[in-house]
Amino acid sequence: MQRVNPIRTLAHYKSGYLRQDLPAGLSVFLVALPLCLGIALASGAPLFSGLVAGMIGGIVVGLLSGSEVSVSGPAAGLAVIVADAITKIGSYEAFLVAVVLAGLIQLIMGLLKAGRFSSFFPDSVIKGMLVAIGLVIILKQIPHALGRDNDYEGEFEFQQLADGENTISEIYRAIETASPGAVVISLTSLAILIVWERTAGRSTRAFFKNFPAALAVVLVGIALNELFRVAMPGWYLGDTAHQHMVQIPTIAVGKSVFSIFDFPDFSILQNPQVYIIGATIALVASLETLLNLEASDRLDSAKRVSSTNQELIAQGVGNMLSGLIGGLPVTSVVVRTTANVYGGARTRMSAVIHGVLLMLAVFLGGALLNLIPLSCLAAVLIMVGYKLAKPAIFKKTYRDGWSQFVPFMVTVVGIVFTDLLVGIALGTVVGIIYVLYTNFQSTFRLNRDGRKVTIEFEKDLYFLSKPQLKEALGTLQPGDEVIIDGSKAPFIDHDIYNMLHDYRETAKVQGINYELRNIALSRRRWSPKAEKLTSR
Template sequence: MQRVNPIRTLTSYNTAWLRQDLPAGLSVFLVALPLCLGIALASGAPLFSGLVAGVIGGIVVGLFSGSEISVSGPAAGLAVIVADAIAKVGSYETFLVAVVLAGAMQLVLGLIKAGRFSSFFPDSVIKGMLVAIGLVIILKQIPHALGRDNDYEGEFEFQQLADGENTISEIYRAIETASTGAVVISGVSLAFLIFWERTAGRSTRMFFKNFPAALVVVFVGIALNEFFRVSVPAWYLGDTAHQHMVQIPTITAGQSLFSIFDFPDFTILSQLPIYTIAATIAVVASLETLLNLEASDRLDPGKRVSSTNQELIAQGIGNMFSGLVGGLPITSVVVRTSANVYGGAKTRISAIIHGVFLLLAVFLGGPLLNLVPLSCLAAVLIMVGYKLAKPTIFKNIYREGWSQFVPFIVTVSGIIFTDLLKGIALGTVVGILYVLYTNFQSTFRIIREGHKVTIEFTKDLYFLSKPQLKEALGSLQPGDEVLIDGSKASFIDHDIYTMLTSFSETAAMQGIRYELRDVVLTPRTRTKKRDLSIIE
């Protein structure tokens, strides 16, 4: 597998790859735009802070990233932490100091190679995370597709902050209050996406393969909504305070460029709470990034191996920049990364392009992009969610056995009904427990041929194997000739060793011939043989 080298990618970039990276970057931009704004709104921060974080996540983190396809930006998982932190320190400018400090901490984590901890998450949990995110995207976008935009874009928690609903009840409310105009726009957009993808798969025409379907859907959504404004006003989505539309803050004439940015207030550096907040952001952001990086490697068609330590360094640099110019904390984000992969991205240039488009949107494209209905962007995200959570994925993992399927389904359920980090934690715990259980269930095997019984240890025996082994000894019958073969175990727990040697007396009383072979207490006595034979 190819190890990612950011410098090599940039210096040896083949401009022919732009045919894939440019459309992918544009697709990610269209997905990321409402998410940046929504997460800023949920965080209680200025709307521009989400766009600033998106720009830096694309351009700065994209330049230094340890992955070719990962895309970074403000993350929904940090929204609650950010909102609480702003309330504690009293102002957004003060909170920005914590973002800068968190970035410095992440930089240190990358330099000391803390990225290796990502390998401790079971594969079944990472697969479950991808599928769960796909399902959450679909569930969360259904209300937007139906015209109910009470909750912010980018919300991932089951219990919703904005309106007190949860994921399921929000869908029910959306069905009750469905907007005909939104339903038509999202339905037509979804049909366009399906048609475009199938045509691109079968057609030899490069237009369908290279031109981003998401951009077509945006034009279709704008055109339909403007048609409704003229011909069917009741279906028009732009009259209710524009809540059904993308809402980019616009720069008014005569407004200073620097007036739209917020800058950190470093006078807070003498107070301990700011360091606690920074450490919390650094830990949570790093954890989300490492998890998403593991997931992105599984999505990467090129099967490249990302550098987790380089990614932590990139995230640290990005968060320091973001905090210095008024942006939210940044992490690698699966939603953006998924859109990037399914958009056909070849290299990190697509992430950088998406950041450039966000930058242009802030200064040039506000009036046009504010005409985009959220319902057509919901269709784009629903397609991304479906690709992450196809039914065949469930079938394939089920066929791999319960040891993979149980942690997988627990992770999926945990993320859907709680949030990302809690679901991952639950799935990881179950995965580890299941691995321990299955391992200790298979530490030995019993071979019976009439009254000849061999209990063969297949691996090391720890304390947790004691109940199963005790049950096996208890099932022996008078007249059995029993051999306990420990030749394949380099370690035998003291309690298990004591139980095996003590059973010789029980065997003699029950008329069982009992022999221990290569059963030793510690690896250092491995050369010794202990043979106990008791004959009735």
């Protein structure tokens, strides 16, 4: 595998992959736009704060990132924490100080090389996380595709904050109240995406390969909605202020650009609560980032290995800047990263391009982008979700055996029916249990040849092997000649050691010849002469 070098010259990116990165960046921008706004709304923060976090995540974190394909921005997983923190600390300006502190903590974590902890998550759990995210994207976007936009874009929890529904009941409500205009736009958009992808894969025409399908979908979505306004008013999804449309906040006439920014209130540093909130954000954001980095390496077609420590440093710098100019906390995020990879991105320039486009959208193109129906963007996200959760992935993981399939499925179900972090925790625990179970199934081998019995340790023995070993000793019979050979076990747990020596009394009573060879605590050995205990 090729390791990512986060420090590249501008010439490398100019001469390399800009033709692929530009369409990918545009696709990510179209996906990120409603997500940034929706997550800000779900967090109880100003709408503009989500866009600020998206800009910082794209431009600043994108340039400094330890990954070539990861995309950062505001994360749905932090929405509840942010909303609760704003309430506790009293104001959004005070909360921004906690974001700055969180960035500082992440910067220190990166310098201390804490990124190595990402390797402790089982491979089956990372695979399950990607599939679960794909399923959640599909389930959460179905209501938007049907014209029900009560729930925030970007909310991934099963229990919804916005309207008291859950993921399943929201789909039922959406079917009941489906908007014909939204349904036509979303189905048309899905058809375009499917045909476009197949044509790009088979055709030699450069147009289909270079022009982003997501942009084509957006243009068709706007055109259809405007057609409905003229020809079929009952199907029209509304104007730029309607809930079915993208809603970018615009700068009021006569106001300075800086009027839409919020700045931190550092007087809150006297309140100990701000430090607790900052540490909480830093830990949760770092965990989500490291998990996504593992996932992005799996998705990367070039199979590059990202620098986790460099990523933590990049996230730290990004969060410090985001907090200083009024943005939400930033993390590496799965949905935008997936859209980036499947959009054909080759380098970090696609992430930077998406950040630049977010900035241009706010300051130059807000009125035009507010004409985009959410139903056509829902179609784009549904396609992203399908690529993550293809049925073939379930089949392949099942063929890999129960030790892979069970943690995988626990992760999938946990994320779909709770949230990302709970699902990851459940899958990791189950994965570790399976590893332990599998590992301790083959710690020793029992061979019987008539009355001669050999119990040979194959590897280190820990207390978890005690039940199996105790059961093996229970099969010994009077008159057996037993050898316990520990020459292949550099480490023998104290519980195992005591049990083997305590069994001497049982051997005497039952008339068993009982010999211990090379049985020692830790790496210390008994004398080369074997200890032999015979009882008749």
